[in-house]
Amino acid sequence: MKRARLIYNPTSGREEMKRRLADVLQRLDEGGIEASCHATTGEGDATRAAIEAIERGYDMIIAAGGDGTLYEVINGMAERENRPPLGVFPLGTTNDFARALGIPKHWEDYCDLVIRQNPKPLDIGKANDRYFINIAGGGTLTELTYEVPSKLKTMIGQLAYYFKGMEKMVSLAPQELIIKASGQEVIHDEFMLFLIANTNSVGGFEKLAPGATIDDGLLDVIAVRKCNLAEMIRLVTLALRGEHLQDKKIVYFKTDYMEVTSPGYVQLNLDGELGGTLPATFRNLPHHLNVFR
Ligand SMILES: Nc1ncnc2c1ncn2[C@@H]1O[C@H](COP(=O)(O)OP(=O)(O)OP(=O)(O)O)[C@@H](O)[C@H]1O
Numbered sequence: 001m002k003r004a005r006l007i008y009n010p011t012s013g014r015e016e017m018k019r020r021l022a023d024v025l026q027r028l029d030e031g032g033i034e035a036s037c038h039a040t041t042g043e044g045d046a047t048r049a050a051i052e053a054i055e056r057g058y059d060m061i062i063a064a065g066g067d068g069t070l071y072e073v074i075n076g077m078a079e080r081e082n083r084p085p086l087g088v089f090p091l092g093t094t095n096d097f098a099r100a101l102g103i104p105k106h107w108e109d110y111c112d113l114v115i116r117q118n119p120k121p122l123d124i125g126k127a128n129d130r131y132f133i134n135i136a137g138g139g140t141l142t143e144l145t146y147e148v149p150s151k152l153k154t155m156i157g158q159l160a161y162y163f164k165g166m167e168k169m170v171s172l173a174p175q176e177l178i179i180k181a182s183g184q185e186v187i188h189d190e191f192m193l194f195l196i197a198n199t200n201s202v203g204g205f206e207k208l209a210p211g212a213t214i215d216d217g218l219l220d221v222i223a224v225r226k227c228n229l230a231e232m233i234r235l236v237t238l239a240l241r242g243e244h245l246q247d248k249k250i251v252y253f254k255t256d257y258m259e260v261t262s263p264g265y266v267q268l269n270l271d272g273e274l275g276g277t278l279p280a281t282f283r284n285l286p287h288h289l290n291v292f293r
Pocket of ligand 1: 042067
């Protein structure tokens with residue numbers, strides 16, 4: 001029997017885990033995996049639970065929840081020498097990461113994926129002293145991921161982000177950024193936002209970074225130069241079709257290391273969570289985690 005630590009957020013998405021837990025444990029058990037559970041209680045708890053699971057020598061860790069729970073779990077794992085395989089059980093509202101990797105959403109299919117025990121390596125990103133698995137970003141629009149109330153997400157799911165997104169679009173302001181990336185000329189300009197993608201699915205946009213792959217050792221950088229609301233809406237429309245990267249308002253490149261500074265106050269968003277402020281260094285950590293996928 002292998003031992004798994006299932007770290008789940010009982011409040012994620014539509015609170016599915018509350019109903020499914022017994023079934024999940026039973027199916028894993030039948031597949032030769034004895035799982036014990038940790039239900040998270042609030043901010044930072046999944047990080048502590050992941051550190052403890054490694055110290056207690058579990059054979060694998062399964063993070064069940066949304067992108068926020070996954071972010072906390074990888075931040076507990078990334079600095080450890082011994083990093084057991086990670087399961088990403090998608091139960092959140094958007095689940096960008098699971099969607100990008102084609103990880104099954106249905107609980108039975110997901111359990112079967114873990115039971116097959118075939119984890120594959122993938123890159124993660126490091127922003128200053130924190131880690132992200134899907135996306136890092138900065139600029140007013142990126143703040144919306146942590147401003148959407150959890151209760152609203154439970155009630156109306158993805159729509160909650162659209163409402164908040166529309167509200168934020170009208171108050172968008174450009175910020176001066178200096179971007180120094182390895183293999184690139186220094187860029188100094190005013191930007192609406194910048195994103196650093198590790199996967200191709202971000203914020204529910206499945207074609208935001210079409211060229212981003214999870215194990216190429218590189219981060220895909222997309223920055224939107226200063227523009228007005230009409231241009232911003234045009235870019236969002238293009239992004240839905242994956243046709244935005246050629247636009248003259250967009251800066252796009254791949255890199256393994258980058259520094260971003262600003263004379264202003266710019267908050268960082270890491271996998272949808274507040275991740276400090278600029279200045280920041282971003283680097284790719286190749287094949288740092290093994291994930292069932
Ligand atoms: N028991 C709990 N009660 C309230 N909040 C919790 C609890 N456990 C964890 N949290 C908080 O939930 C947040 C993470 O939510 P998570 O991303 O898993 O789900 P979600 O918000 O529904 O999904 P998504 O990120 O896809 O929108 C973390 O900020 C964490 O602090």
